[in-house]
Amino acid sequence: DIQMTQSPSSLSASVGDRVTITCRASQSISSYLNWYQQKPGKAPKLLIYAASSLQAGVPSRFSGSGSGTDFTLTISSLQPEDFATYYCQQSSSSPYTFGQGTKLEIK
Amino acid sequence: EVQVLESGGGLVQPGGSLRLSCAASGFTFSSYAMSWVRQAPGKGLEWVSAISGSAGTTYYADSVKGRFTISRDNSKNTLYLQMNSLRVEDTAVYYCAKEVRSQLLSANWFDPWGQGTLVTVSS
Numbered sequence: 001d002i003q004m005t006q007s008p009s010s011l012s013a014s015v016g017d018r019v020t021i022t023c024r025a026s027q028s029i030s031s032y033l034n035w036y037q038q039k040p041g042k043a044p045k046l047l048i049y050a051a052s053s054l055q056a057g058v059p060s061r062f063s064g065s066g067s068g069t070d071f072t073l074t075i076s077s078l079q080p081e082d083f084a085t086y087y088c089q090q091s092s093s094s095p096y097t098f099g100q101g102t103k104l105e106i107k
Numbered sequence: 108e109v110q111v112l113e114s115g116g117g118l119v120q121p122g123g124s125l126r127l128s129c130a131a132s133g134f135t136f137s138s139y140a141m142s143w144v145r146q147a148p149g150k151g152l153e154w155v156s157a158i159s160g161s162a163g164t165t166y167y168a169d170s171v172k173g174r175f176t177i178s179r180d181n182s183k184n185t186l187y188l189q190m191n192s193l194r195v196e197d198t199a200v201y202y203c204a205k206e207v208r209s210q211l212l213s214a215n216w217f218d219p220w221g222q223g224t225l226v227t228v229s230s
Contacts, residue, residue: 034216036152043202043220044144044152050214087152091215094166096142098152 006099023088116224129203
């Protein structure tokens with residue numbers, strides 16, 4: 001199985017900060033990498049698919065990059081509604097594994 | 108509006124069985140693969156099982172293989188997860204999700220997700 005490792009596991013930041021979350025795959029997954037946002041008690045919501053494509057309706061402050069084994073999710077200017085947990089997920093091969101999550105908290 | 112809505116969760120004893128359902132609307136259900144993903148309390152996301160649009164192909168995580176069965180009824184726009192021999196460690200919120208595939212991008216992703224249904228395995 002492909003292992004997905006996110007860093008950091010948690011992050012404190014302030015409104016207006018630029019934040020970057022990293023996701024590393026245990027083997028090359030090309031661009032088969034998706035990012036989801038999850039708020040407490042809610043279902044995950046798709047943010048970025050195919051490593052860098054922004055899902056319709058998602059604010060442009062979110063962006064994704066990378067290919068192969070190393071990927072990043074960047075939030076250019078944090079807004080209050082962005083404090084949540086973020087997960088990466090590989091869809092290169094079954095089982096479609098997720099990273100352990102990065103909890104973004106208010107500083 | 109594209110929607111999926113899970114039901115069927117509840118409290119069950121270890122060794123028991125439960126069937127989850129996921130009702131889909133707003134899209135041509137038979138054209139899309141579907142997946143179940145679970146989340147144990149306070150933990151991350153774990154993909155559980157997937158099924159092709161035609162129901163001809165199924166996939167399972169090793170943790171549930173031989174105990175869970177995924178199926179679908181395209182005439183009813185409904186996805187199912189039959190869970191047998193349940194264990195305490197199967198306690199989780201179970202989400203169903205539509206799998207979107209793009210030939211142009213050679214990529215696939217889950218969208219949307221349902222609100223989830225809680226399965227609690229406890230004596």
